[in-house]
Amino acid sequence: xxxxxxNDHDFNAWLDDRLPPTDRQRLDAWxxxxxxxxxxxxxxxxDAQQLRAAMSGALTPPPNPVLDPTAIRQQLHQRxxxxxxxxxxxxxxxxxxxxxxxxxxGWQSVxxxxxxxxxxxYRLFAxxxxxxxxxxxxxxxxxxxxxxxxxxxxxRLPDLRQAGFEPVAARLLSTEQGAxxxxxxxxxxxxxxxxxxxxxxxxxxxxxxxSRQDGELQAAYWSGPGFNYAVVSPAGPMAQTVLNQLHSSx
Amino acid sequence: xxxxxxxxxxxxxxxxxxxxxxxREQSSADDxxxxxxxxxxxxxxSKRPEGDLRAWLFAILYRRFVDQHRxxxxxxxxxxxFGRGREDDVQPSTERSVLAQHSLGAFERLxxxxxxxxxxxxxxxxxxxxxxxxxxxxIGTVMSRLSRARQALxxxxxxxxxxxxxRILK
Numbered sequence: 001x002x003x004x005x006x007n008d009h010d011f012n013a014w015l016d017d018r019l020p021p022t023d024r025q026r027l028d029a030w031x032x033x034x035x036x037x038x039x040x041x042x043x044x045x046x047d048a049q050q051l052r053a054a055m056s057g058a059l060t061p062p063p064n065p066v067l068d069p070t071a072i073r074q075q076l077h078q079r080x081x082x083x084x085x086x087x088x089x090x091x092x093x094x095x096x097x098x099x100x101x102x103x104x105x106g107w108q109s110v111x112x113x114x115x116x117x118x119x120x121x122y123r124l125f126a127x128x129x130x131x132x133x134x135x136x137x138x139x140x141x142x143x144x145x146x147x148x149x150x151x152x153x154x155x156r157l158p159d160l161r162q163a164g165f166e167p168v169a170a171r172l173l174s175t176e177q178g179a180x181x182x183x184x185x186x187x188x189x190x191x192x193x194x195x196x197x198x199x200x201x202x203x204x205x206x207x208x209x210x211s212r213q214d215g216e217l218q219a220a221y222w223s224g225p226g227f228n229y230a231v232v233s234p235a236g237p238m239a240q241t242v243l244n245q246l247h248s249s250x
Numbered sequence: 251x252x253x254x255x256x257x258x259x260x261x262x263x264x265x266x267x268x269x270x271x272x273x274r275e276q277s278s279a280d281d282x283x284x285x286x287x288x289x290x291x292x293x294x295x296s297k298r299p300e301g302d303l304r305a306w307l308f309a310i311l312y313r314r315f316v317d318q319h320r321x322x323x324x325x326x327x328x329x330x331x332f333g334r335g336r337e338d339d340v341q342p343s344t345e346r347s348v349l350a351q352h353s354l355g356a357f358e359r360l361x362x363x364x365x366x367x368x369x370x371x372x373x374x375x376x377x378x379x380x381x382x383x384x385x386x387x388x389i390g391t392v393m394s395r396l397s398r399a400r401q402a403l404x405x406x407x408x409x410x411x412x413x414x415x416x417r418i419l420k
Contacts, residue, residue: 007393008390008393008394008396008397009378009389009390009393011397012371012378012393012396012397012400015372015400016371016372016375018378040401040404043404044400044401044403044404047400047403047404047407048368048372048400051354051357051368051369051372051373051403052372052373054354054357055267055271055354055369055373060263060267061266061267061270061276061279061280064266064280066280066284067262067266067280067283067284067287068259068262069254069255069258069259069287069291070255072284072287072288072291073255073291075288076288076291076292
């Protein structure tokens with residue numbers, strides 16, 4: 001039972017014909033005594049009828065086949081397939097990264113020497129070309145920007161131009177200590193030098209600066225702000241030139 | 251699944267009409283309907299509440315419209331900062347507006363929310379409870395907004411008869 005005077009709900013329900021019969025009679029009687037409100041409601045009732053009439057016929061747009069549920073399902077299906085394909089592409093890339101990382105892990109466990117992973121990464125990436133580069137550029141600034149995205153607080157890329165080397169490619173790797181990155185430098189003769197960077201690992205094992213030869217490769221290593229670093233190059237006189245340049249670059 | 255598609259097909263003309271009353275322009279109305287159906291078809295299993303399918307679709311469509319409108323207004327404000335564009339740019343011109351062409355001039359000048367309210371209640375006959383869910387407000391709020399929308403439509407209709415439409419001169 002509605003209370004009088006009526007409220008918004010009662011007026012609306014009267015206009016929309018949603019009042020129970022007894023309430024409707026009660027409100028009709030009240031409107032009989034309140035001609036202003038009655039006039040207002042009748043005008044609003046007229047507006048609603050006009051609206052329904054105008055909407056019913058006029059606003060029927062021509063059919064649009066794009067909006068058919070079957071068409072939309074197909075579209076959704078196709079889009080899902082495309083994103084699945086994209087995701088699969090990404091998964092392949094990740095798997096390659098972890099494969100590299102897994103191999104590095106294995107080698108690392110039999111190579112207790114410091115930064116053995118840097119040497120293995122060099123062999124895998126720079127010598128054998130087994131891993132594709134994430135980034136290949138001729139521009140030093142782009143490589144530095146790329147490196148900053150992953151290792152923002154790290155040392156700058158060493159400048160080895162005096163030794164004839166320019167950075168050309170970079171690759172992210174996963175190691176036991178966390179994500180590592182390797183930037184490959186190349187000289188005019190196609191010889192390669194790598195700059196390797198990775199976290200020190202859970203024990204925060206920092207390295208005293210050092211250098212060692214491992215087979216045909218020479219590695220220099222040290223610890224800097226937040227990370228361990230290594231520069232790997234073919235052993236021999238060139239390695240010395242690179243090392244000298246490296247020291248003067250920092 | 252096909253049963254559901256059949257239900258969607260039945261509601262489609264109403265959904266398009268609702269979208270049209272909001273956007274006032276056919277192609278963006280159909281874009282809105284398409285986005286709504288996509289959402290309905292992807293969320294079907296997990297999110298569809300019990301009750302009237304039409305009310306659920308209207309709610310999705312309206313929320314989407316509000317979101318789009320908000321970003322369109324942000325974009326317009328940004329253009330204004332650069333000395334371009336006006337608030338009017340997000341509204342279709344009178345010539346393009348389908349509503350104005352069908353003696354719905356007064357209705358057209360209501361706010362989007364008021365148009366949605368009147369269409370849902372007066373034309374579609376959705377229950378007050380469904381409309382409250384659609385706007386995500388209590389029923390009491392629906393009632394007072396509905397009263398205001400009805401009065402606004404009344405005032406605009408009277409104005410249309412007694413005086414020429416005022417236009418902003420640029």
